[in-house]
Amino acid sequence: MSEDTSTRGPYPAPESASAPAEPANTISRRGALKVIAAGAALGATVPGCAPGDGGSGGSGGSAGTDAAHTELSGFNPLPPSNPLAAGTPTDPDMLAPIVPWEMVLTDEEMRYVAALADVIIPADDRSPAASEVGVPDYVNEFVSAPFHTEQLTQLRGGLAWLNRTASERFGAADFPALTTAQQHEICDLVRFEPDAPEELKPQARFFDAFRDMCSTAFWTTEEGMRDLGYLGNVPLPSFDGPPPEVLEQLGLAGEDLV
Amino acid sequence: MKQAPEYDAIVVGSGAGGGIAAFILATSGLRVLLLEAGRHYDPLRETPMFQLPKDAPLRGAGGSAKPFGFYDATVDGGWQVPGEPYSVADGSEFMWWRSRMLGGRTNHWGRISLRMGEYDFKPRSRDGLGFDWPMSYDDLAPYYDKTETLIGVYGSNEGLENTPNSSPGVLQPPPKPRAYELLTRKACRRMGIPVIPAHLAIMSQTQDADRLPGQLFPDNELARRVTADSMRGRAACYWATPCGRGCSIRANFQSTTVLLPPALATGNLDIRTDAMVREVTVDSQGRATGVHYIDRTTLLDEFAGARVVVLAASACESARILLNSTSSDFPDGLANSSGLVGRYIMDTVGAGVYSHIPALQALPPHNEDGSSGMHMYMPWWLYGEQLAGRLDFPRGYHIEFGGGRRMPGFGAFGGLEPLTGGTYGRQFKDDCRRYYGSFLFFDGRGEMIPNEDCYCEIDPDKVDRYGIPVLKFHWKWAAHEENQALHMQRTFAGIVDEMGGQLLSTVQTDGARAISKGGQIIHEVGGAMMGDDPRTSVLNQYCQSWDVPNLFVTDGAPFVSNADKNPTLSIMALAWRASDYIVEQLRQRSIG
Structure with a gap:
């Protein structure tokens, strides 16, 4: 399961509802057919699925991807958004993803x-470099x-510690003002939690979490x-x-490729 | 005078079992209404085939709203469904995966398609535990052939013990192994563990639409025509994008790309989505007359009538419908004179390890996406040891493994510190490059023996957003399963060692810590077991209720054992066999 990222958050609290059952109605076959109209599209064959049929390529991926894609399958591009999706967290528009929350870091924090x-x-x-991408x-x-929210607190605490240490050790205004060598000197204190001094374990955990965020984002x-x-x-x-x-x-070499 | 029902059959649920039932019944000329609790879903228009993790929130990470990641083909589902709670008894752990979309879980499933073998149908006869099926492998084999031919399965025939061959020409050629699969095979050979091509419902080549439909339906022109058209509309795999997102070129099996389009093309099938079934109704003779369902868009209670009702809502959901279908004649729920509805539910035993294999470091760049699923796997190989009593668990497991040079996603190179000592800067970049592709996971998937402590019942204190009483789950693994989970981890540790690698996860010594939670492997089956005695089973071998002859259950609920073979293929083969039987019985007018 390649996309099982094992970052399973806490489960939402089970809900309970008590909508009473309404009196029974019956649906006619005609009524059912009407509801089905949207489903009828399913019966259609894949548009332009024959090899070499042309088309304008899939969405996403690089230009090279699109060209090869067109050549191979020729299926029509996906629409830019998905009208069937409800746009909720459990049914997001996967063709036009959005981040549904406000960014909270200040310009200074982002620096x-x-x-x-x-x-x-x-x-x-x-x-x-990381900041370029x-x-x-x-x-x-x-x-x-x-x-x-806990990760936000941890980040802010870590950034504040970096700035304070920059000031105490080097008399600098903040962490970004340091030379690379000075920045490394501070980071070396917290680069690996087992090696970090007892009083800097929380900062080492911050550094670890920050490195993980950078790694995911960059690669x-x-x-x-x-x-x-x-x-x-x-x-x-x-x-x-x-x-x-x-x-x-x-x-x-020489292994049977089955 | 009584009016004839509008439909010959109502099928509840549009996944593997419901999709097959709707397809076979509609192509047989019956008028069918398919009810799906979730929304309409169209993989041709909705599948994010090449979208990158970086375009998704949090790089596509899984969370409570989308546990298997942002792009996973699950709608309003996961371990919790909004507004549809379930209860778990004190002292039990159980996780119930559902989705609310046309095609159900077939849109995202792992596509692993292994046949149950001859031992798997007669487990009690072999070791005295659990129950035997009221049929043999030979009874189901023709339907495995049909199902594999229809849906498209790659794999090979190896003739190994209790690992059946398909008939000649049924399977499509397996893809070539990846580098890490070959390296693992080499190590496993030294250990006597077979590593053979996996069987996945992914097409490695297009289907022969001129030949196969005639083979499947020699006496049914309508079925041949719609099947041929459907096969011509399916492309072969182009070895890119994860199957778990679904497939807009219809190269893998989803009910929504393989079963429902040809079923609709007959003109005999109506599909109603957003229809949450709550009860099967019966007449004074105790025959099913139809179902009540809640229209999710209006919250109105609706009724649909038919000569036959087929439940395929998923094992536990079908049990829930039966248990909620109470009346003066059936105070304990419908089809429940045995008292066994909801009883003997099973999942698959899961345990695994995660490892680093230095030999796989710094390989020349190459594309090993492949089918996105396994190209090779290890079937259970210690039948002889078990028979000789040399293992402390009675049933087998197979091994699924993967890793390698995958597309980086959320969590990429997280937690490397034990290997790197916490590098950062240029050294960290070099470390990531070097380690890329050198991580492998090994997961065991083992047989659970049904036990009396694993069941679901109606929770009298809770209803869902539709006012329908919810399920309460009870769960307890036995030593059979816990010992098996420990054996899995020890075995995988041995494989990793043989490959010169190191474990990055813990090999447990307490089975309760090694084993997955109930339901977590999403192979829940049982709850309306079939058998050959109405006193000790809910259904007969044709998935037909002993008590209500025009009521059938064609999802995982009829299972009486849960072999290590992933259940979806068997669900479809059983549903096909049951559907042929329904057609025959309706023709003879012996039901409905």
Whole structure:
């Protein structure tokens, strides 16, 4: 179950309702047919499903995805939004997702978040820094969720500690004002909870949670996926199994590919 | 004079069992009304095929509103359904997954399609535990062939013990194994554990629409025509996007892409969505006359009549409807003279480990999305050990495993600290690159033996938003299951070790900590067991109520055992067999 992220929140409290049953009515066959009108679309065949039938590609994915997609299946693009979805948390519009809550971090807080995110994921020769691909916005989205109030508190406490330590150790105005070496000196205190001094365990847990947020946000961007060498989410005419160089490295050359 | 009912059959529920019933009955020329509690759902228009996690809230993370992630093909469902509570008895743990959409759980299911074997139909005869089915493997085998042919299943015939072959030409070719699957197979071979192609309801090639319909329906022109048209509208898998989101090219099996379109094309089927069935009605002769349902959009109580009623609302929901169908003739609920409605519910035993396999680090980039599901799995292999009494649990499990170079999603590279010592900066980026693709999970899926402590009943103190009394669940695993869960984790630890890897999760020594919660594997079955004696079963082998001959149950409720084989394929094969029987009985006018 690839999308089972195991972040199961608390279950909503069971509701109970007491709507009394209304007197029985009967529905006529004609009445049922009317209700069904929308369902009749199900009977239609897939539009333009024949290979090489053209069409303008699927939605989402890269331009390359769209081209290959069109070529292979030719099915019509999905509509930009889903009129059948209720737009509720349990029936969201998956074709036009929205974040249904307000962002709560201030501009100042976002500046601190960006500075720390770039310490954790700096630019290098393969991909950009965290703040260049929207990681701070994801952190804001995460801690702003109404069910993440504890995470919001933890984040703010952590940012305040970073600024205070910047001031106490280096006389700086805040964490972003430090040199990279100075930022690392502070982060090294809390990089791994088991190694952190007793009085800094909460800050180490904050750092851990922050690193997880950055990691999720960064590696799920197109830039992050490209950096990792994730080559999927594109339609293929056939699945050919691992290429020879992979089998070679694994000592599986000559294995029967069933 | 009594007016003839408007429909020949009402089918309650549009998932695996209801979809098959509606399809077979409608293609047989019967007038069918299909009632679905959830909303209309159209995978062709709604499926987010290539959408990226980054475009979803919280990178598509699961939460209480969408437990399997934002893009999961579940509507108004999960472990809780808004406005539809259930109760769990003190001291019990049970989780009840439902969804409220046309096609039900077939829209998101794992597509794993394993046949029950000959042992699985006669478990009591083999080890004295549980119950035997009132049929044998040979009775159901033709319907497994039909179901696999219709829905499209990839896999191979290996001829292994209690792991049946399909008839020649039925299965589609399995996809080639992924790198981690080959590496795992190599280690398992040294341990004597078979690793063979998995069977999943995903089409690796298009169906032969000129040949297969004639094979399935030699004597039924209407069924042949609508099936051929439906098969021509289905594309083969293009090896991208997770099946759990559903499939807009109809390459995998969903009731909404495979069963309902051809059933509607007959002109014999009406579908009414937003129809929450609460009761089956009976006449003075004790025959089913129809159902009452609440129209979710108006909260009005409606009635629909038919000559035959088929419940396929999901095992526990069907039991709930029967238990709520009380009358002076049936004070304990309908079809319940045995007192067994709601009894002997079962789930699958689940336990697993998570691991890091260094050999898989830093592999040359390559696309291993594949079918999104398993290409290989391990069927149970220790039948001989069990027979010889060398294991402390009586029934088997199979192994599902996965990982590798998946699309990064919520939680990507979270919790790496035990491996990295808490790196950050450029070193952290390098660590993520190196570790990418090197994590594997192993999950056991094992047989549970039905016991008297696992049942559901009506909670007299609570009703749902439709005013319908809700279910209360009772649950208790036995040592059979807990010992099996421990064996799973020990075995997986051995595989990981053999692969030179390290565990990232704990191998428990207390079975109660290793095992999943009741319902958590979402294989709940039983609650209206079939049998060959009306005193000790609710249904006969054709899913027909002993008490009310024109009432049938074709979901997971008729199961009398829950082999390690995931139940959906068997639900469909049983529903097909029952539907053929219904058609025959209506023709002979022996029911309805």
